[in-house]
Amino acid sequence: MTDKETALQPLLISGRVEMRTGNGHLPKLVLTAARSTAEIYLHGAHVTHFQKQNERPLLFMSAQSLFASDKPIRGGVPLIFPWFGPRDGAAAHGFVRTAAWSLVESSVTDNETSVTLELAQAADSAEWPAHRLRYRVIAGETLRLELETANTSLTRELKYEECLHTYFAIGDIHATRITGLQGVHYLDKVDHFTEKTETAPEIAITGETDCVYLNTTSSVTITDPAWRRQIVVEKSDSNSTVVWNPWIAKAKAMADFGDDEYPQMLCVESGNVDGNRLTLAPGANATLALELRSEAF
Numbered sequence: 053m054t055d056k057e058t059a060l061q062p063l064l065i066s067g068r069v070e071m072r073t074g075n076g077h078l079p080k081l082v083l084t085a086a087r088s089t090a091e092i093y094l095h096g097a098h099v100t101h102f103q104k105q106n107e108r109p110l111l112f113m114s115a116q117s118l119f120a121s122d123k124p125i126r127g128g129v130p131l132i133f134p135w136f137g138p139r140d141g142a143a144a145h146g147f148v149r150t151a152a153w154s155l156v157e158s159s160v161t162d163n164e165t166s167v168t169l170e171l172a173q174a175a176d177s178a179e180w181p182a183h184r185l186r187y188r189v190i191a192g193e194t195l196r197l198e199l200e201t202a203n204t205s206l207t208r209e210l211k212y213e214e215c216l217h218t219y220f221a222i223g224d225i226h227a228t229r230i231t232g233l234q235g236v237h238y239l240d241k242v243d244h245f246t247e248k249t250e251t252a253p254e255i256a257i258t259g260e261t262d263c264v265y266l267n268t269t270s271s272v273t274i275t276d277p278a279w280r281r282q283i284v285v286e287k288s289d290s291n292s293t294v295v296w297n298p299w300i301a302k303a304k305a306m307a308d309f310g311d312d313e314y315p316q317m318l319c320v321e322s323g324n325v326d327g328n329r330l331t332l333a334p335g336a337n338a339t340l341a342l343e344l345r346s347e348a349f
């Protein structure tokens with residue numbers, strides 16, 4: 053057993069917090085709570101699965117996803133930091149979703165099982181002040197996610213974007229409706245980032261959709277008639293919501309996404325991006341929190 057594995061042992065709890073070998077031989081944590089289970093890869097601190105008893109999985113995972121130490125996982129909840137979207141000379145959506153995270157805390161109660169993962173503190177670099185990320189995942193009646201960013205630099209401000217890029221599993225995108233964004237300004241990335249205002253009380257997805265809603269703290273509800281369930285996305289300390297479905301052509305263009313998978317998924321992402329990017333003073337920290345709940349109807 054390596055030193056790292058030895059250090060890990062006290063944090064594992066039989067039947068509640070277990071370490072398994074996942075896809076691509078990558079280590080994954082399996083969380084078992086009274087009425088739900090979750091799975092998190094140390095690679096990218098990537099939540100790939102959450103399911104309540106007698107319900108379908110909450111999160112979509114592509115059958116074509118790669119599981120490699122230098123590639124992002126397609127589906128679940130990718131962690132996006134410190135930039136959102138493409139960047140010249142660097143991987144899209146930042147570098148933490150392909151980094152190796154460590155388990156630093158675990159705890160259980162009668163109903164919940166939680167773990168905290170940490171990304172080793174990044175020293176000051178020319179581009180990024182020293183910072184440290186911790187990510188708490190709580191599996192219970194709901195799935196709670198808390199991403200804490202600490203600016204550990206003593207002198208420099210940390211300017212960053214962040215997003216919990218959640219892929220939800222749905223029965224049929226054609227019948228699915230999204231509420232909670234009416235009146236919100238957004239950037240339509242499919243229409244040259246044109247600034248628009250959401251006029252629909254219920255948003256339908258009828259083609260490639262890639263909308264960055266700004267200055268919104270509201271919760272969002274996904275209604276999925278095909279699977280007769282609603283998914284509620286509640287967030288705190290998040291001013292941006294992104295709605296994305298690749299639809300037909302983009303689905304075909306993504307090697308790690310099945311051509312026929314777009315009807316079974318919808319991204320409703322919560323974070324602080326674009327005009328909502330954050331500036332953290334030296335020594336300060338901030339936490340982006342999300343609670344995901346599914347309700348059958």
Ligand code: TA6
Pocket residue numbers: 124137144145217241262294296319321
């Ligand atoms: O959040 C939507 C988005 O920015 C889309 O533009 C699309 O690129 C998606 O993220 C997936 O990005 P990825 O880098 O994971 O392929």
